[in-house]
Amino acid sequence: MDNSRGTPDAVIVVGAGMAGLACAVRLHEAGLAVRVLEAADGVGGRVRTDVVDGFRLDRGYQVFNTAYPEARRVLDIDALDVRPFASGMIVQGATARARVMLPWRHRRHALSGLLAGLGTLRDNAVLAAITTRDLVLPGSRLRAGRDRRTDEELRAWGMSAKMIDCLMRPFLAGVLLERDLETSSRVFHLLWRSFARGTIGVPALGMGRIPRQLADRLPPGAVTLGARVTEVAADGVRLADGTTIDGRAVVVATDPGSAGGLLSEIEVPPMRAVTTFYHAAPRSPLHEPVQVIDATGAVTDTLVLTDAAPEYSADGRALVSTSVLGLATDERPVRRRLGEIYGTTSGWEHLATYPIPAALPAMPPPHPLRKPVRLRSGLYVCGDHRDTASLQGALVSGRRAAQAVLTDLASHHAGHRATPGRATRR
């Protein structure tokens, strides 16, 4: 690029979400200079935590799963101080509720779903068979499996429509942010495996600690905030203020929509929307760290975050998180449903509403679990839209993009050594 400023020997990473940070950390630890350009006023992208009146409010309810293989590779999970939720859920119907827990973690509740009439004996056997298969098969087998819609997959396993509607649809709505179960069955099996293998929870100081931990591994000054990139090429970028910055390579690690705006070859997937409402309650209405899944669909899920992580509140009040699919602004129907679920909302304060229009890329079948990250020598792309729409997928895509940069730079370097006297590009 012309009229450039900056450090031309650095690799430029556009976006400081989980993918961009994972990529930058890998490049830095391989000995390369990196420069991360982030449009927002903080790192983390879709994983940020605000502190409002002493409450830690994640920007949309989300959880960390300790079984994500890439997270285990690149994060110091102990340092995150993850506060676990129960391995299971309470399924709340119009009037009745049932508890479905992983039996090897919560023996006391091993049969509670069945006893509460949630599905037939056969349904429960099917669920056990799917869970066992997903637990024991190597991940490569799950990734290579047949791909179809998740509802078709569950029916093909022999699960009844009632069990799908009462349990799987409401649970998966909270994870995939869609109720039609049109998501790829391969993605479903990978998620189910993580759910069965790991523990879900939140870092004691908020989900934002996860990207923060990665950013802290970069040298001071490596991340520039408030830097919106408007054009990219293999040798540099242009910012919204007209500045150009040269680099040895450029990795576009933005959300899918922004990646599509910067790179014509990127197909932008439809995005799923969700809205999270936060309430402060004088005391916990539940007294246990378990997700409540709403089978009526009025809300998607709700839980008392402070039952798992008391650090999410500074004054001892309970923090209740409730999500609904799509974009919502009216708190009243949500509070009405919370009154039915918890028995009271008296004295509750509505703290904040987070509508997230582009929370997750849709993953209909056939869903390639690994999309290319190398566009051409010098130009790369990563983000959850290249792998699976999850923290795990974003981290993997960041590693893959870093590896592609390292491979290209190494072969470029070797090429120059092999042909002495040839003009170098930079």
Ligand SMILES: Cc1cc2nc3c(=O)[nH]c(=O)nc-3n(C[C@H](O)[C@H](O)[C@H](O)COP(=O)(O)OP(=O)(O)OC[C@H]3O[C@@H](n4cnc5c(N)ncnc54)[C@H](O)[C@@H]3O)c2cc1C
């Ligand atoms: C409400 C919600 C709930 C979720 N729940 C879960 C969950 O429970 N478990 C799970 O595993 N995953 C969950 N996810 C998904 C997970 O958070 C994402 O898959 C992951 O964080 C995506 O990371 P990313 O780095 O690919 O993209 P992003 O986080 O979107 O990061 C992209 C970054 O690029 C920046 N950027 C964009 N354009 C530009 C530009 N032009 N110039 C410079 N910078 C730019 C953005 O500001 C942003 O910081 C959830 C997501 C949301 C929103």
